Amino acid sequence: MSEATPVIEARGIYKYFGAITALEDVNLRLMKGEVLGVVGDNGAGKSTLMKVLAGMYPPNKGELLVQGQPQRLRSPRDARDLGIEMVYQDLALAGNMRIDENIFLGREHTRNALGFIPLVNHKLNAVRAQEHLDRLKIQVKSVNQRVEELSGGQRQAVAIARATALHAQIVIMDEPTAALAIKEVRKVLDLIKDLRNSGIGVILISHRLDDIFYVCDRIMVLFHGRNFAEAPLGKTDRNEVIGWIMGNKSKENVSAGMPLS
Ligand SMILES: Nc1ncnc2c1ncn2[C@@H]1O[C@H](COP(=O)(O)OP(=O)(O)O)[C@@H](O)[C@H]1O
Numbered sequence: 123m124s125e126a127t128p129v130i131e132a133r134g135i136y137k138y139f140g141a142i143t144a145l146e147d148v149n150l151r152l153m154k155g156e157v158l159g160v161v162g163d164n165g166a167g168k169s170t171l172m173k174v175l176a177g178m179y180p181p182n183k184g185e186l187l188v189q190g191q192p193q194r195l196r197s198p199r200d201a202r203d204l205g206i207e208m209v210y211q212d213l214a215l216a217g218n219m220r221i222d223e224n225i226f227l228g229r230e231h232t233r234n235a236l237g238f239i240p241l242v243n244h245k246l247n248a249v250r251a252q253e254h255l256d257r258l259k260i261q262v263k264s265v266n267q268r269v270e271e272l273s274g275g276q277r278q279a280v281a282i283a284r285a286t287a288l289h290a291q292i293v294i295m296d297e298p299t300a301a302l303a304i305k306e307v308r309k310v311l312d313l314i315k316d317l318r319n320s321g322i323g324v325i326l327i328s329h330r331l332d333d334i335f336y337v338c339d340r341i342m343v344l345f346h347g348r349n350f351a352e353a354p355l356g357k358t359d360r361n362e363v364i365g366w367i368m369g370n371k372s373k374e375n376v377s378a379g380m381p382l383s
C-alpha cells in the first residue's frame with residue numbers, strides 16, 4: 123500500500139430506504155492523516171453515508187475499500203476490526219459508569235483469576251485509560267469520575283478517547299460539536315487536529331462552517347444524496363460552500379450571512 127492509497131474509499135454507493143434514495147452513486151476518499159469535512163443540507167445523506175462506512179448499513183450497491191482492500195462490512199464490529207470507529211451523535215456512553223470503564227467498554231484488559239478465569243483488570247484499565255487521555259491531552263479530574271458528572275465537551279472527549287483507544291485508523295464524527303458550549307468547541311476541534319497529526323484519518327460532519335474551516339483539510343458536499351462538490355479548504359471559501367450546500371455552483375448568486383453559522 124502506498125502513501126497515495128486512501129485509508130478508506132467508497133465507490134458508487136447507493137442506499138435506498140423503501141422508495142427514498144438516500145445515496146446515489148456516492149464516492150468518497152479519505153487519506154491517512156487527513157480531516158475530511160462532509161457537509162450538506164438536512165437530508166442530504168451525510169449520516170447515511172457515515173453509517174455505511176461504519177458498517178451499520180449495508181449499501182444496496184457500491185464498493186468499500188479499506189487500505190486499498192475491498193471489504194464487506196456486515197456490522198460495526200467488522201468496521202471496528204478494520205480500524206474504523208464512529209463517534210455517534212448521541213455518544214453512546216454509559217453515564218453511570220466511570221471514564222475508564224467507558225473508554226474500554228466491552229474491550230477491557232483482563233487478568234486470569236485462578237490462572238484461567240478471565241476477569242476485568244480494573245487497575246490496568248484505569249492506568250491505560252489515564253495514559254490514553256494523557257496522550258490525547260484530555261484533562262479530567264480522575265478516570266474514576268462518572269461520565270454523567272462531566273460537561274458536554276468532556277463527554278465528547280471521552281467518546282473520542284473511546285473511539286481511539288485501540289487501533290483506530292479512521293474516526294468518523296457526526297456533528298461532534300453540535301451540543302457543546304462555545305468554549306468547549308475549540309477543545310474538541312483541537313483534539314481532532316491532534317488525531318490527524320498522529321496519522322489518523324478523520325471524517326467530520328458539521329453544519330458549523332466555522333468548525334469545518336478551522337479543522338478540515340478538504341471538504342466534500344452532498345446534495346440530495348449525490349456528490350455535488352469537493353475542494354481543498356484553501357481553494358474555496360464560506361460563500362462558495364454555502365452555495366454548494368444549497369445546490370448552487372455559481373458564486374455570484376450566493377449572498378453572505380446565511381443561517382448556517
Ligand atoms: N433509517 C431510515 N429510514 C428511512 N429513511 C431514512 C433513514 N435514515 C435516513 N433516511 C432518509 O434518508 C435521507 C438522508 O438522510 P440522512 O443521511 O440522515 O441525511 P443528513 O444526515 O445529511 O441530514 C433522508 O431523506 C432521510 O429521511
Ligand SMILES: [Mg+2]
Binds near residue numbers: 168169170
Ligand atoms: Mg445527519
